Amino acid sequence: MCGIVGLHLRNPELHPRLGELLTDMLCEMQDRGADSAGVAVYGDPTWTPPGQGAVSLLELDLPAAEVEAAIGTALGVPVAVRAVDATLVVTVPVPSEELLAAARAAYPDALVAGFGADLAVLKGVGAPRDLAASWGLAGAQGWQGVGHTRMATESAVDPSGCHPYAVGPDQCLVHNGSFSNHATIRRELRAAGVEFDSENDTEVGARFVAKALADGKDVEVALKELCATFDGFYTLLVSNRDSFAVVRDAIACKPAVIAETDDWVAMASEYRALAGLPGVENARIWEPEPEVVYAWTR
Structure with missing residues (x-):
């Protein structure tokens, strides 16, 4: 199943609250995946x-x-x-x-x-609530955070199988769903010289996007090419230090909701992860359309 959360803060006055808000979002998704979790935090002055x-x-x-x-x-x-x-x-x-x-x-x-x-990536095996506490995530600061709670289906429950997959400079990717043709694409990427750390299907998507970005394509083009290349059911969130993007597969059976205000943009697998954000009652809220890339730049 798995749960995805992401928060991009537009208002610098909220930067000191990034970890607090991200912790609440991540822990709300624990029911969607309690075997492991990970976060990517952009801009914490202590960690990075x-x-x-x-x-x-x-x-x-x-x-x-x-x-x-x-x-x-x-x-x-x-x-x-x-x-x-x-x-x-x-x-x-x-x-x-x-x-x-x-x-x-x-x-x-x-x-x-x-x-x-500016990027710190933390991963661990165990309940997301326990991991967030052990990381001291609530005290983190910054302008952007991404998190994932995992219910393992494709590979072992160990740190190498945890999301986010942050395989390119300043980049990370989290994924809810499965890629049915990941083995074929993995072979093609390996033939092109790409190395892998795990057997997780998500890493194949992350390596594909990272290679596209390294080849000079922007994130919207990279994700459109991913949609044309990968089979399966998925919701993806991809970020780097200056951008935040979401895409779903052509059937869009994996849940996702986006909310936006003047102060922030947020995404989660379920609305309950967004319900505690400041000003959410005035947010524009919608479900992303199939194969439409939604992207924001800092």
């Missing part, structure tokens, strides 16, 4: 200080100080590592791609949960 590249690492059971020393020595600059439950968020004043290369060289077996300027 402004002007620094960031990489979120999982499956790396090492002290933060040891990781700081290893990556700092490789880059020749001071490195900060913040342990957010099981995720190590590494930040350094170099481009995120340079930091990513150093992190992968130092720890080739670690799972890269996400990378980019």
Whole structure:
């Protein structure tokens, strides 16, 4: 089943409340998927200080100080590592791609949960309410957040199978549904040199979109090409640090609702995840149409 939530804040006065609002939205979706969860937070000044590249690492059971020393020595600059439950968020004043290369060289077996300027990605196995509390998500700040509660159907319940899939710079994708032809597309992407971290069908969609964006296409074109290429039933939310986009398949059987005010744009699998947002009683609220890409830019 799975649950998706996303919140894009237009009003800077709400930035200090991003984590609080995102936590409420995520926890409302726990009934749709209670085996694991993940979030992507854009702009938290503690997790990802402004002007620094960031990489979120999982499956790396090492002290933060040891990781700081290893990556700092490789880059020749001071490195900060913040342990957010099981995720190590590494930040350094170099481009995120340079930091990513150093992190992968130092720890080739670690799972890269996400990378980019201003982006922290946290994932975990367990009930979303418990995970949100362990992350301290309610205290996060920023201008945009994406979350996912998972009911596993396509792959193992482990960190590599959790959403969001943040496989391109500043990018993430969350998905409710299933892609029936993901194995074929995975083979095609691998033949083109794309590497994978999991057997999850969602990662195939994320890698497809990331490749399209890397090839110079915008998010609307990338998602239209995804709709033309992938078979199955799905609702997708795709974001980067400056945009937020939603699309559903041609049948649109997976639930989704969008709400918009002058202060924010939000999306969730069900309205109850939006009901606590400030000013929602005055929001424009609608169900996204099949294969129509809805996108907003900061």
